[in-house]
Amino acid sequence: MKPTYQSDRVTLYRADCLEVLPLLSGVDAVVTDPPFGRVFSSGRDGPHQGNQIIGDGDTAARDAMLAMWGNRPALVFGSWRHPVLHAKQAIVWDKGPASGMGNLSIPWKESWELVFVCGTGFNGFRDEGIIRGTIVTWASKGRQHPNQKPVGVLGQLVEKCPGCILDPFMGSGTTGVAAVQLGKRFIGVEIDPTYYAIAERRIRQAEQDAKLFEPEPVAAEQEASLFE
16 A cells, blocks of 8 residues: 655655554554544534544454554543553543533533553653643644644654654644654554645644754765864
8 A cells, every 4th residue: 555645754644554564574662542432413503513533433443453553652532431441550631621511410520631551662761641731732722623622732752652653643743743853753544534634734734834843964075174
């Protein structure tokens, strides 16, 4: 299967991840926000009202992907209603006080979300199990997917992962943007053509932005003169 887009560090597929995953090599970690199995659609007025995610009727696609992935590092957003059963831990993303309606008959909002930690081989220093200070992005402020996460949240997750990052449920491409910003290789797969187009556009822009901050190459003779 040929990639839909490819550059030096990024490879993207508009396809079903269960068809793509067996063909991939050189992938070191999964960071993804898969279908939760909750058949969610926004009831708020706005561009995402009524939109549902492909495969969100259950967690079959998520669970099949994780079974194929095995015991390698994986960070998977999900719901306490449908947990990843073999997860070693869960991280809590504090979404901020303005988020999370939940059950209105209960006097606590679901202003948080879980990230299930699977497999072994993560990097970096040991940190708190709560991600704070990065609140949810509203559609009125540029959110292009019903469940789009802030780049800052994905960045904190991606930086703990080794090597090449795979997002098999890429959505609007936030994991890819974070990976590009951190200088990591990224492979993304998205089945929905509308969201794939958004993801590719955002990741291409992140690549262009990253190039603006790359230092100019120094010619060999110039480099030598620096030490004379």
